[in-house]
Amino acid sequence: MRSGTSFFNSTLYRKTMLRFWPLWAAYGLMWLYLVPFNLLNSYFSMRGAQTSSVELANRLVEYARDIPNTLQFGTFAACGYGVLCAMAVFGYLYNNRSACMMHxxxxxxxxxxxxxxxxxLSFALLPNLVVAGITLAAELPLVxxxxxxxxxxxxxxxxxALSGVNLFFFSFAAFCAMFTGHILALPAFYGILNMLAYVLYVLITGVMNDFFFGFSMRSGRGNTLTQILTPIWPLTEAVEWDPVQETVNGMTxxxxxxxxxxxxxxxxxAAAGVVLAVLALLVYRQRQVESAGDVVSVRLVRPVFLYGVAFCSGLCFGVYTIAFFGWRNRLSLAVCVVVWAVVGYFVARMLLCKSFRVLKYWKGAAVSFVAMTVLCVACFTDVMGITAWVPQADEVVSVDVDCRINYPYDSGDSTxxxxxxxxxxxxxxxLxxxxxxxxxTVDTSSSHYQGGEEYTRLDVTYTLTDGRTVRRCYYDIPIHMEDLNAEGTVTWALNQIAQNRDAxxxxxDFDRFEEYRLVEAYLDRAGTQSGQTETDTNEPFYLEGASNAQLKELWQAVRADFDAGTIGVRYLFxxxxxxxxxYVxxxxFVFEVPSRNSVSDATESYSTDLRITLTPNAEHTLAWLTQYAGWGETVFPILHEVR
Structure with missing residues (x-):
């Protein structure tokens, strides 16, 4: 018994395949060169170079094994190819005569x-299958x-993997094709929606960073939801072809x-692609044939388009305008955001109406104006308490902190x-x-900002007991010498950290360095005494005569002086x-760190160093230098003497 509803017509399918054969033929030819032809070219090149049969076989096996390395390129190719296929097969929707004829x-x-x-979909899947078949035919006799x-x-x-990626991107493009009646609007909508989540994340966090003092979001590609809604990135990472690794005796x-x-x-x-295809069918069933030529073909979506463009225009061009002119105050940002939101609304209305006469739609522009104004006022007044938020100490599990304690300029300066x-x-x-x-007085955008004798920064990421992580960043914070003993000031709070020896x-980070192998030590900017003349040189003085055991003794001497509080002392001013x-x-200390990326050679490593400024009170360290380094007549210049 025949089905009452058919979802496929073979004649139309063949006509479409034949009509757009250059598109899928070019795609297939590209993959033929990248996979089987490349394999054959490698084979004949190595054979012509008189490579041994064993080496030739091993090289061919490696090449065949590494074919999935082309998948990351294939993901980007599928992203662009998907919209081209959608423009080809659904192009009849964008012309009145074609739409009426087809329907x-x-x-x-x-x-x-x-x-x-x-x-x-066959434009991609069939060439993939043909390329795989030709590659198989080439591999069987050669491998x-x-x-x-x-x-x-x-x-x-x-x-x-490549077919799954093709399925998603083509389905996504087909879904976008159902919402527009203009051929050029399809790639625009497709590209925007592919990156919309990330762009909105960047814009919103950028505006919040300007509005809220100290507010900071994680950099990079945003949170998990943002990454999921920006498919090109997770898919590119997902198709990465990696070797299986195992760790033996601490080496990988x-x-x-x-x-x-x-x-x-x-x-x-790929499953999401199937869902998008079904949703595209549902939209297509309700689509009006007369919408051919319209930028947005579905009436219910037009308000979303209007106010979405207004919102994005306000954020994007508002941030760009204040950055271009170098305006730093929040009022300028708010005004630019509101003005550009109104402009964006009128531009979107022009696209929908296909006319420049859109001032009569001022009511919609007024809605955009009011909405963006309310959002800006909410940011000004900080109704959510973002700026004033400080956790209770008992709510914090751990803190990743960077609070610059200025002097001396050694490894303790990177805090x-x-x-x-x-x-x-x-x-x-x-703090x-x-x-x-x-x-x-510490916010540079405030009219009451006061400069200081020195400046610090505070970059903290709290991990709270409820599992959340919250970050706050404050840069160029002025500190004043007169506030050192004034409890509650920034200078006083920072000094409490500087005086805490555990901090x-x-x-x-002495404990981390003790896990590595100490290989050498030297003095940098060492002063020498010749007769009655004291000099300062930038040439390092290497402790070349010291054995490994003596270097370890020097390290222990530094640790003893640190525990005694005579070395590693931090100063704000x-x-x-x-x-x-x-001393200057x-x-x-130079340490050897085993390479975590080592594949076969367990001796691979890289070096890192720890720099600590000497002091006149570092009894154990200076005694070692005097005894083992021949520095009995050495003068380590004190800072004020050099100046």
Whole structure:
């Protein structure tokens, strides 16, 4: 018994395939050159170079195994090719005569859509299948029989992954095609929707960073939802072809096997492609033939288009305008956002009406004006309490903190470290609170901003007991010497951290360096004495005569002086106390770190160093230098003497 509803017409399918044969032929030819022709070219090149049969076989096996390495390129190609296929098979929707002719055929809409959709999908899947078949025919006689399993598995992974990516991007393009009646609007909508989540994330966080003092979101590609809604990135990562690795005796090595990084992600997006195809069919069933030529063909979506363009225009051009003119105050940002939102509304209305006479739609522009004004006022008044937020110390599990403690300029100056000790967390929270309590004088955009003798920064990422992570960043915070003993000030709170020896030890990160192998040490900017003349040189003085055991003794001497509080002392200001108690000479330890990326050579490594400024009170360290380095007559210049 015949079905009452047919979703496929073979005649229309063949006509569509033949009409657009240059499109799928060019796509197939591209992959022929990238995969089987490249394999054959490598074979004949190596054979012509008189390569041994064993080496030739091994090279061919490696090439066949690495075919999935082309998938990342294939993902970008599928993204662009998908919209071209959709423009080809659904192009009749964008011309009145073509639309009327096609819909006058004795076919149901389900049949028309299903046939064109399958034809467009065949533009990608059939060439993939042909390329895989030709590659298989080339591999079987060239690759040793014992390696067929590896090479054929790699070829199968390539075919399935690339076809899944093609399915998603074409379905997404077909879905976008149902909402427009203009051929040029389709690639525009497709490209915008592919990147919309990420662009909105960047714009919204950028505006919030300007509105809310200290607010900061994670950089890069945004949160998990943003990445999911920006498919090109997770798919590109998912098809990465990586070797299987295992760790033996602390070293990482490959096992000879390879795998696709996340086949589940590819399968999920392929399933999403099927869902998008079904949704596209549902929209197509309700689409009006007369909408051909309209920028937005579905009336229910037009308000979304109007106010979406207004919102995005306000954020995008508002941020760009203040950046272009160098305006830094929040009022300028708010005015630019509101003005550009209104402009964006009128531009969107022009596209819908296909006319410049759109001032009569001022009511819609007024809605955009009011909505953006309300949002800006809400940001000004901080109704959500974003700027004033400071956690309670008992709500914090850990803090990743970078609070610059200025002097001396050694490894302790780079103060990014993680804090889990409740006592240290309280000091960091107190510093955060002090910054907000004195916001008017430390915020560079404030009219009451006051410069200081020195400046610091505070970059904190809290991990809270409820699992959330919250980041706040404050840069160019002025500190004043007169506030050192004034409790509650930024300078006082920062000094509490500088005087906390546990916090300073974490800044130098001694424990991490002790896991590495100490290979050498030298003095940088060492002063020497010749007769009655004191000199300062930038040439490093290497402690070449010291054995490994003696270098370890020097390290222990530094640790002993640090524990005694005579070395590694931090200063907020370059004052007399700092100058009289700090040498210009730095002691630099060089460590060897095993390479985590080592494949076969366990000796691979790289070097890193720890720099610590010497002081006149570093008894154990200076004694070692005097005893073992021949520095009995050495003068380490004190800072104020050099100046």
């Amino acid at each position: 006058a055929l004795p076919m149901r809409r389900e049949t028309l859509f299903g046939t064109q959709y399958l034809a467009g 040793p029989q014992k390696c067929w399993g590896t090479s054929l598995a790699s070829l199968g992974i390539w075919l399935l 090595a490959t096992t000879g096997e390879w795998y696709l990084l996340s086949p589940g992600t590819v399968a999920a997006y 990014r470290y993680q804090v889990t000790d409740p006592g240290q967390i309280e000091k960091i929270v107190a 955060h609170q002090a910054v907000l309590d004195h916001r008017d 300073v030890e974490d800044m130098y 370059d004052d007399q106390q700092r100058q009289e108690n700090t 000479t730095d002691l630099v």
